[in-house]
Structure formats: C-alpha cells, structure tokens
Amino acid sequence: MLREALPEIVTGVVPGPKSKALLERKEKALPAALGKAVYPVCIAKGEGAMLEDLDGNRFLDWIGGVGVLNIGYSRPEVVEAVKEQADKYFHTIINVITHEGYVELAEKLNSIVPVRGEEKKTYFANSGAEADENAIKIARAYTKRSNVICFSGAFHGRTNLTMALTAKKAYSVDMGPFPSGIYRAEYPYLYRAPKGYTEEEAVTYYIDKLYRLFDEASPAKDIACMIIEPLQGEGGFIPAPISWVKAVRKICDENGILMIADEVQSGFCRTGKMFASDYWAEAGIQPDIITMAKSLGGGVPVSGICARAEIMDAALPGTIGGTYCGNPLACASALKVIEIYEKENLADRSMEIGRKVRAAYKEFALKYPVIGDIRGLGGMIGMEFVKDKETKEPFPEFVSAMVRNAVQRGLLIENAGTYGNVIRFLAPLVMTDEQLAAGLAIFEECLKVTTKQLCK
Ligand SMILES: Cc1ncc(COP(=O)(O)O)c(C=O)c1O
Known part of the structure; x- marks a missing residue:
C-alpha cells in the first residue's frame, strides 16, 4: 500500500515519460509564472505522506502542500x-x-x-x-x-x-x-x-x-x-x-x-x-x-x-x-x-517527529559546515545554509541543489527564507517511523552529494 511505502524511483530519472508529457502540456497551457515547473512531479495518487507520480515513482512528501497536509493525503474518513x-x-x-x-x-x-x-x-x-x-x-x-x-x-x-x-x-x-x-x-x-x-x-x-x-x-x-x-x-x-x-x-x-x-x-x-x-x-x-x-x-x-x-x-x-x-x-x-x-493526538506526534528530526539535523550539522542554524517548534523545523559560519553569507545555491538532488531520490523538500537559503520541514504528521528514517537517510545523502558538487 502506498500509505506505508518507502520512496522509490523506478524511471531512473525524474520526470519519467508520462510526467514529462504532462509538464510540457502545463508549460503551454498555463501562464509562465506557474507553467515552468520547479518540481518535475505529476501526481497520480497520494496516501498519507506518500505520493505516486504518473510513471509509478514514489515520493515521500516533506512539503505536504506547503503545510496543508498535516493529516496526509487521502485520509479515508x-x-x-x-x-x-x-x-x-x-x-x-x-x-x-x-x-x-x-x-x-x-x-x-x-x-x-x-x-x-x-x-x-x-x-x-x-x-x-x-x-x-x-x-x-x-x-x-x-x-x-x-x-x-x-x-x-x-x-x-x-x-x-x-x-x-x-x-x-x-x-x-x-x-x-x-x-x-x-x-x-x-x-x-x-x-x-x-x-x-x-x-x-x-x-x-x-x-x-x-x-x-x-x-x-x-x-x-x-x-x-x-x-x-x-x-x-x-x-x-x-x-x-x-x-x-x-x-x-x-x-x-x-x-x-x-x-x-x-x-x-x-x-x-x-x-x-x-x-x-x-x-x-x-x-x-x-x-x-x-x-x-x-x-x-x-x-x-x-x-x-x-x-x-x-x-x-x-x-x-x-x-x-x-x-x-x-x-x-x-x-x-x-x-x-x-x-x-x-x-490521534497529532500535536504529540508532531513533537515526537520534531525531536527525531532535530536530533538527526544536529548530527548533520556536526559533519556539514554549510549548516548555519537549526530552529523551529515541534514538527516545523528549518535548516539555514550559509557559505561561511562567521559571515553567515546565505547559500541559496546549496538549497536549490539539495531540492533537485532530493527529488531524484524520491524526497520532496522546499526552500524558504528571504534569501532562499532555508530548507523547511513540513512533512505530514501521519508519516510512519520507517518513512521518516528513509527520508532522513536521503536527506543526508543529498547533503553529501551537494557538498561534493558545490563546496570546493
Ligand atoms: C503565514 C501565511 N499566511 C498567509 C499565507 C497565504 O495563504 P494562501 O496561499 O492560502 O493565500 C501563507 C501561505 O503560504 C502563509 O504561510
């Protein structure tokens, strides 16, 4: 069942052929401000914290409709x-x-x-x-x-x-x-x-x-x-x-x-x-x-x-x-x-998810010097990226590359901030512990890959 599934990219590269065709139609039919896709993802169905695209790729959605889906996709009740x-x-x-x-x-x-x-x-x-x-x-x-x-x-x-x-x-x-x-x-x-x-x-x-x-x-x-x-x-x-x-x-x-x-x-x-x-x-x-x-x-x-x-x-x-x-x-x-x-006391679940994410993020901060700050409340957590911890010069390019790298691995994350240098955590609160662990593993892999790509 998609609700309990883990992220999986079956087309090698995202978008697959069916999503690519819809994205091309979108670009023609919609105003440019909306038509040009930042995310190459076209949904076929969603359940819980997961969505499946038109080509059968499965994504863990840590954007959740930008905060709309605390309850997750398609809750039967x-x-x-x-x-x-x-x-x-x-x-x-x-x-x-x-x-x-x-x-x-x-x-x-x-x-x-x-x-x-x-x-x-x-x-x-x-x-x-x-x-x-x-x-x-x-x-x-x-x-x-x-x-x-x-x-x-x-x-x-x-x-x-x-x-x-x-x-x-x-x-x-x-x-x-x-x-x-x-x-x-x-x-x-x-x-x-x-x-x-x-x-x-x-x-x-x-x-x-x-x-x-x-x-x-x-x-x-x-x-x-x-x-x-x-x-x-x-x-x-x-x-x-x-x-x-x-x-x-x-x-x-x-x-x-x-x-x-x-x-x-x-x-x-x-x-x-x-x-x-x-x-x-x-x-x-x-x-x-x-x-x-x-x-x-x-x-x-x-x-x-x-x-x-x-x-x-x-x-x-x-x-x-x-x-x-x-x-x-x-x-x-x-x-x-x-x-x-x-x-279901989702406020408590938000606390629990928040504790786990913060603990993992703090570990990441020890290994990746681009992480300048981690902050938030419960399951609403931001990670701010900087080029230099002393000057705190924003590093939006790192965040953009993280977003692109994560999509290709089945994780959806989004930027935030005046400088676009923050990654926000807004995952549905119904996400399973296995999905959370899988998401954090992808997140760290992206930190590693993006550091290699952008930090000399
Ligand atoms: C704090 C806050 N206020 C207002 C809005 C605007 O909401 P809407 O996009 O539904 O108009 C948003 C949307 O992201 C928001 O985050």
Missing part, C-alpha cells in the same frame, strides 16, 4: 465525510442559506482557538490571504483606525493588501500600486541579530525598533493592528521569542492596538500544539485575532478568522462574507480533520 456531504448538497452561500456544517465548525473553532476573550466568534474564507485580509478588515472596523504594522520576512499572501503586507518583493514585482497605511517593523530573527547580542539584548533591540516606528512612520493612535506569524513560514521558519511576543502584547495593550496571529502555516498541530499561539497562552499572552487556513481543511479550500465576539461584531452587515466562504464540502472536511487531530 475525510474522503468519506466529503462524499457524504457531496451526496446531500455542494453549495450554499452562508449570507443566504444556513448550513449546519458552517455553524458546527465555527463552534468547534471557538472552543479551541486560543484568542483573548470568553465569548468567541469565527467566520470563514477560502485562502490564507483572504483570512489575513479579513482579519485586517475586522481590526479596522473595531478600532476605527486605518494603519497596520507587519514585519520583515512576513508572508501573508498574494491579494493586493496581502502583497503589501508580505515582505519579500519577489512576490509582488510589477503588481502595484499597493494600499497605503502599511508599515513594516523588524521581526526578531535571532540568528541574524546584531553580532554578539544575547537573546535578551536582541529582543530589546527589536522592540526599540518597533517603538521607533511610532515616531517615524505612524503614531500608535492610528495603528489598528499588528499582524505576526508566531513562527514565520516563508520568511525562513523563524520562531518569535516569547519575551518579544510579551513585549509586543504590552505595546498593543498600552496603545489600543489589536494583535493578529497569522497561523495559516503554523496551525493545526504543526508546531507540537494545536496552534503555535498555545505556546503564547502558556506564557500568559493571547492574540486578539487568529487566522488559519492550510491544514484546517486538509486540502479542501477553507480558511478561518477567529476573535472575541466584541471585535467580530464590529463589522457591519455586507462588509464580510463571500460566495464560496465556508463551503459545505470544506466544512465537512475540516470537521473530520480536526476530529482526527484531536483523537
């Missing part, structure tokens, strides 16, 4: 739940006709999402970007203020507003003009903090910079919200230190600013807790709004925005919602997916 819903009806628009799945999913999330407040409310959108955009709308409606603080390294999506919030400008070349009122502060990237700083000194440095923004960019009284990824994803798998989060919470409270946690990539057991913000909650900090997407629906598009009722009810009728938001098939999937996270 989820497939069943979606089929059962499909037999009844595919669609209603919640602004017109109420369906129970929407209400039940909102109730479920209200009971588990660690936002501040007793009475909570949730509504749905279709993508992570839409969730973030909605969170900003809600924050503006509640505070009656217009400005927003986002952070260096942030990724919040590709709508016009979220392109403006996203730090890396490669994601928005030629796409302006962008909305005004967006101000960027520095995210606490400890590995690249000023040389010689302790963590405490670095946190003070980043908080001072945040204060500077009130003097030089926008007075605090005009700021509606700050949007923060508790563990930056695209930015390079960088966890925000709890002491920094605490200081930011204090600044928000003192100035009537709402704190939004973007858990689009970090949510749903990925970090070893249901939400990365659960780590904040343990330290007595709670965001005002949490956005989520990706592993909420387990592959059926749905995203959510959750906050206390007082904030949510500030948006006037007509200002939020949309045709497909909270689609019945997506809600049926999400309800079953969350049930499985809880029943």
Whole structure:
C-alpha cells in the first residue's frame, strides 16, 4: 500500500515519460509564472505522506502542500465525510442559506482557538490571504483606525493588501500600486541579530525598533493592528521569542492596538500544539485575532478568522462574507480533520517527529559546515545554509541543489527564507517511523552529494 511505502524511483530519472508529457502540456497551457515547473512531479495518487507520480515513482512528501497536509493525503474518513456531504448538497452561500456544517465548525473553532476573550466568534474564507485580509478588515472596523504594522520576512499572501503586507518583493514585482497605511517593523530573527547580542539584548533591540516606528512612520493612535506569524513560514521558519511576543502584547495593550496571529502555516498541530499561539497562552499572552487556513481543511479550500465576539461584531452587515466562504464540502472536511487531530493526538506526534528530526539535523550539522542554524517548534523545523559560519553569507545555491538532488531520490523538500537559503520541514504528521528514517537517510545523502558538487 502506498500509505506505508518507502520512496522509490523506478524511471531512473525524474520526470519519467508520462510526467514529462504532462509538464510540457502545463508549460503551454498555463501562464509562465506557474507553467515552468520547479518540481518535475505529476501526481497520480497520494496516501498519507506518500505520493505516486504518473510513471509509478514514489515520493515521500516533506512539503505536504506547503503545510496543508498535516493529516496526509487521502485520509479515508475525510474522503468519506466529503462524499457524504457531496451526496446531500455542494453549495450554499452562508449570507443566504444556513448550513449546519458552517455553524458546527465555527463552534468547534471557538472552543479551541486560543484568542483573548470568553465569548468567541469565527467566520470563514477560502485562502490564507483572504483570512489575513479579513482579519485586517475586522481590526479596522473595531478600532476605527486605518494603519497596520507587519514585519520583515512576513508572508501573508498574494491579494493586493496581502502583497503589501508580505515582505519579500519577489512576490509582488510589477503588481502595484499597493494600499497605503502599511508599515513594516523588524521581526526578531535571532540568528541574524546584531553580532554578539544575547537573546535578551536582541529582543530589546527589536522592540526599540518597533517603538521607533511610532515616531517615524505612524503614531500608535492610528495603528489598528499588528499582524505576526508566531513562527514565520516563508520568511525562513523563524520562531518569535516569547519575551518579544510579551513585549509586543504590552505595546498593543498600552496603545489600543489589536494583535493578529497569522497561523495559516503554523496551525493545526504543526508546531507540537494545536496552534503555535498555545505556546503564547502558556506564557500568559493571547492574540486578539487568529487566522488559519492550510491544514484546517486538509486540502479542501477553507480558511478561518477567529476573535472575541466584541471585535467580530464590529463589522457591519455586507462588509464580510463571500460566495464560496465556508463551503459545505470544506466544512465537512475540516470537521473530520480536526476530529482526527484531536483523537490521534497529532500535536504529540508532531513533537515526537520534531525531536527525531532535530536530533538527526544536529548530527548533520556536526559533519556539514554549510549548516548555519537549526530552529523551529515541534514538527516545523528549518535548516539555514550559509557559505561561511562567521559571515553567515546565505547559500541559496546549496538549497536549490539539495531540492533537485532530493527529488531524484524520491524526497520532496522546499526552500524558504528571504534569501532562499532555508530548507523547511513540513512533512505530514501521519508519516510512519520507517518513512521518516528513509527520508532522513536521503536527506543526508543529498547533503553529501551537494557538498561534493558545490563546496570546493
Ligand atoms: C503565514 C501565511 N499566511 C498567509 C499565507 C497565504 O495563504 P494562501 O496561499 O492560502 O493565500 C501563507 C501561505 O503560504 C502563509 O504561510
């Protein structure tokens, strides 16, 4: 069965003939920005952490739809739940006709999402970007203020507003003009903090910079919200230190600013807790709004925005919602997916996988000097590559070669980071121990081969 299988390349080289033919059709039929394949992989079927391509090659997928597949591919109970819903009806628009799945999913999330407040409310959108955009709308409606603080390294999506919030400008070349009122502060990237700083000194440095923004960019009284990824994803798998989060919470409270946690990539057991913000909650900090997407629906598009009722009810009728938001098939999937996270305790499994991966990565770091940093929470781990450990000069070419070498051996890994020099670990949490061991063996072989190719 594919679910328990190990990686295997049967065509010698990837892509095999059938995948190659589809990739050629893709290049002709799709815009160049999407048509040119980085990964020469065309899926025939997926189960658990594995996918089989059109030519029968089997890949271990450590990208998992970029964080969508914490539950893995084609979980039978989820497939069943979606089929059962499909037999009844595919669609209603919640602004017109109420369906129970929407209400039940909102109730479920209200009971588990660690936002501040007793009475909570949730509504749905279709993508992570839409969730973030909605969170900003809600924050503006509640505070009656217009400005927003986002952070260096942030990724919040590709709508016009979220392109403006996203730090890396490669994601928005030629796409302006962008909305005004967006101000960027520095995210606490400890590995690249000023040389010689302790963590405490670095946190003070980043908080001072945040204060500077009130003097030089926008007075605090005009700021509606700050949007923060508790563990930056695209930015390079960088966890925000709890002491920094605490200081930011204090600044928000003192100035009537709402704190939004973007858990689009970090949510749903990925970090070893249901939400990365659960780590904040343990330290007595709670965001005002949490956005989520990706592993909420387990592959059926749905995203959510959750906050206390007082904030949510500030948006006037007509200002939020949309045709497909909270689609019945997506809600049926999400309800079953969350049930499985809880029943099978996938947060603990994420911790266990994370411990094993970290231990192996630390061993690798002793042998391969290109590994500059290993960081993360639970099963969300990044490895940063540098040309020189002293200068920390990024080594993106090494990461690109690792990705190419791994594909040819049946392992899918992806880059991250402002400089593209981080490899992210986002494997489905249902991966077997044998698959994890096989993946780590391929990873090390790729380190060896890539070192030979690129390091003289
Ligand atoms: C933290 C974060 N926010 C928002 C988004 C945007 O989500 P989507 O691609 O579903 O619009 C992403 C996507 O990677 C993300 O990682």
